[in-house]
Amino acid sequence: MNKILERHHLDILRAIEREGTLTRAADKLHLTQSALSHSVKKLEQRLGTSLWEKEGRQLRLSAAGRYLLGLANRLLPQFEHAEAVVAQIAAGERGTLRIGMECHPCYQWMLKIVGPYLQAWPRVDVDVKQQFQFGGMAALFGHDIDLLVTPDPLHKPGVVFTPVFDYEQVLVVKADHPLAQKPFVEPQDLIDELLISYPVPIERLDIYSCFLMPAGVAPRRHKTIETTDILLHTVAAGRGVAALPRWLVAEYAERLPLVALRLGAQGVAKQIHLGVREADRHTDFVAAFVETAGQVKW
Structure with a gap:
């Protein structure tokens, strides 16, 4: 029985989708444009359906083409990874x-x-x-x-x-912050605070999902900073508070005026x-x- 679908067909579909044109896809795959076009037409004949449909001057994938592209995006990385691993083994x-x-x-x-x-x-x-x-x-x-x-x-x-690794999520504040002397903070303590976090959706932030939202509380303002160094230097400058792992705060507290506070009497374990x-x-x-x-x- 002849094989209808082979790996190089998936390579072609992915290359055309990524490169945008047959010419660039052919260059990427080290083929001539005519050879690539011939492969596509031959595959469509074998499958009995078109993989692309004309939309004005543009080509877009048909339902069959979209399905095969999804298959290519799932399978080709696995092939490539397997080849890399085998090559590494062969090289010692x-x-x-x-x-x-x-x-x-x-x-x-x-x-x-x-x-x-x-x-x-x-x-x-x-x-x-x-x-x-x-x-x-x-x-x-x-x-x-x-x-x-x-x-x-x-x-x-x-x-x-x-x-x-077990750790505790804590609130970090500047050492002279009014909250710094408390044994732990309550959600209401953050109503007037600027809360700084990484650029993560709110629903993925523990201080919201595990602490603020259950109490129906929101901080005065919320801003994001991408890097840990800048985030903690901003807190150390008294320009906001943040929620971070206790172990991370302890490292920075050796050189910055920072204090870690438990979130609620029981804390937030992670x-x-x-x-x-x-x-x-x-x-x-x-x-x-x-x-x-x-x-x-x-």
Whole structure:
């Protein structure tokens, strides 16, 4: 039986969609435009349906084309990852551990782990990808990353999450702030405050979901700052308050006038989780990273 759909067909579909024209797609795939057009027409004949439809002077994917493009975007990264891993093995390397980050402070936490890990696994490279802050699960399923660092795991079939670090989310204020002498803060204490956070949707911010929203309280104003250094220097200058992990505040409090306050009498407890694909959970250098993360103390 002849194969109708082959990998190079998916390569063509993805290239045309990404490059925008047949000419650029052909250049990307190192083909002539006529060869690429011939491949597309031959595939359409085999499938018995068109993959593109004319819309004025433009071409847009048909329903069949959109389905195959989705398939290409799911499968091709897996092929490419497998080829890279095999090439690394053939070259005497163990592989590359690609880590996706779903939280800003997690990067500082992970720096404590990478050093010991690289020493223990000299033939493994580590690549950190921070662009997956809001789409880590899709990146994990799509084989764009091998391990996801997140404080908010989404438990789905095919992915295993391991809690590796317990921490407390706290309010950080300048040392001479009126709230600094309190044993803990209540939601009402923030009504007149400027709350500074990372640029994250409010529903993903623990201080809102676990502290302010249940009490029906909002701060006077909310602004965002992307980098931890600037955020905490802004708080240290008395220009607002923020909610961050206690361990992170403790590091900066050694050189900045900062105080960490419990959020409510009971506090807000959190964990950092590491997520891996179930099929990869026993891969030695992946499992070793999870184990190392669980052993690092602050």
